[in-house]
Amino acid sequence: MPIFSLKLKESINQPSCTMEDIKELKEKLASYQKENSELVRRVLELEKTESRLKKSARSMEEKSATLSAIVKSSDDAIVSKTLEGIITSWNSSAERIFGYHESEMIGQPILKIIPEDRQDEEIEILSKLRQGIRVEHFETKRLTKNGKLLDVSLTISPIRDTSGVIIGLSKIARDITEKKLEEQRKHNFVAMVSHELKTPLTAITAYIQILLQISKKDSNPFYATTLTRAETQAKKMITMIQDFLSLARLEEGKIQINKQKFELHPLIIDLAGDAQFLTKKHVIDLISCDNIWIYGDPEKLGHVIINLLNNAIKYSPEGGTITIHCDKEGDRIKISIQDEGVGINLADQKRLFERFYRVNSDKIKTVSGFGIGLYLASEILRFHDSKIEVKSQEGMGSTFWFSLNIHQ
Structure with missing residues (x-):
């Protein structure tokens, strides 16, 4: 008790x-x-x-x-650093790839492996990461201990404490030097073959055009129809070859952008006429592109528009209306191409503008192409401070658009 x-x-x-x-x-x-x-x-x-x-x-x-x-066994370099860019961890693959031992790098600035002409990248990356923005698959170059330049792909993420405050950064660096060399060899081969094919195809097209003119005097419509189709296919091949050559020049940094003041309407009228010539199933409609002057490269921008028109034709095999809209938005003009085709799912929309990417769909398995047209178009627009955007739904068609500064 x-x-x-x-x-x-x-x-x-x-x-x-x-x-x-x-x-x-x-x-x-x-x-x-x-x-x-x-x-x-x-x-x-x-x-x-x-x-x-x-x-x-x-x-x-x-x-x-x-x-x-995982960090120790990874084939990729995994490095952590402070928000000021000071290295706090350095795994064995980082030692293998960059040649520095862990004891040589802990406490050192990450700038030690960044070439002088690329150190501004680190400032931009740190700025994004301080805002909590993850940087994925950023391709650049880094320096090894013996001064060799490596091509690397970086994925960088913010490190947060238990309260969610960003206290550091984690970086994964993958050595893509061999991949880049392989791509360069492929581009060189493609450029060489494309150049060699372009000359005879141009001659073939010229001969077809001569025969087509002669056939118009003949009463047999078969000749004219056959030669017209042959000319269309030859032009398609020339366009594909031109795309490969443009890709090679782009990858080598040799693409030329010749900007000038020009009127948009005549360019689009010509391109719409060329596209209409390729199809009898579609009607190409042009809305409100009059009296618009822009400053850019008409040839390269024409390449963008004709690529979008050709895609609208290819990916709406049942036909329908293809509409080109020109809408003023402040000091910019929005150019959009709308079709009534098969549409694109969300997963494919995210990767449409990647090099060599093609949509995998039974509805378009017979459509030819190499997946470089939209990539080239997006790169050309990048030189014009613009980008392609897309809105689409499977079975409901697609709309691609971009905007350009209006020349005042």
């Missing part, structure tokens, strides 16, 4: 103890019992919390060990 209970009984048995004293003592006893019950409850909660914390600690240790094993 608790001491307080004994004292309570003793107090009750004393002759001098009044009923008020007894009541007060009982209330105190009830209060102490309640406090004791609360203490027991809290102790049980603390034991449960301790058990959860131990499990959580074991889980964190296991995750930490797993992450450490």
Whole structure:
């Protein structure tokens, strides 16, 4: 029996103890019992919390060990650094790729492996990451210990503490030097073959055009129809070859952008006429492109527009209307090409403008192409401070658009 209970009984048995004293003592006893019950409850909660914390600690240790094993065994360089660009970790693959031992890099600025002409990149990257923006697959060059330049692909993510505050950065660097060399060899081969094919195809097209003129004097429509189709296919091949040559020049940094002031409407009229010549299933409609002057390269921008028109024809095999819109938006003109074709799903929309990417769909498996037209178009527009955007839904057609500055 608790001491307080004994004292309570003793107090009750004393002759001098009044009923008020007894009541007060009982209330105190009830209060102490309640406090004791609360203490027991809290102790049980603390034991449960301790058990959860131990499990959580074991889980964190296991995750930490797993992450450490991944970092150590990764073929990619994995580096962490402060927001000021000071290196705090350097894995074994970073040692292998860049030639510096961990002891040589911990505490050193990341600028140690960045070429002088690319150090502005680090400022831009740090600025984005401080805002919590992840940088993915950023291709650039980095320096090894012996001064060799490597092509690398960087993925950089912010590191946050438990309260969500960014306290550092994690960088994964993949050596893509061999990949770049392979791409260069491929581009050189494509450029050589394309150049060699272009000359005879141009001659073939010229001969076809001569024969086409002669055939118009003949009463047999078969000759004219056949030669017209042959001319169309030859022009398609020349366009593809031209795309490959443009791609090669672009990759070598030799693409020429010759900007000048020109009127948009006549250019689009000519391109729409060329596109209409290729199809009898489609109607190409032009809306509101009059009296618009822009400053750009008409030949390169024409390449963008004709590519979008050709795609609108190819990817709406059942025919329909293809509409070219020109809409003023402040000091810019928005040019859009809308079709009634098969449409594009969201997953493919995200990758449409990648080099050599083609949509994988049974509806368009017979459509020819190499997946470079939209890539080239997006690069040309980049030189004009613009970009292609797309809105599409499967079975509901697609709309591609871009905007250009209006020349005042």
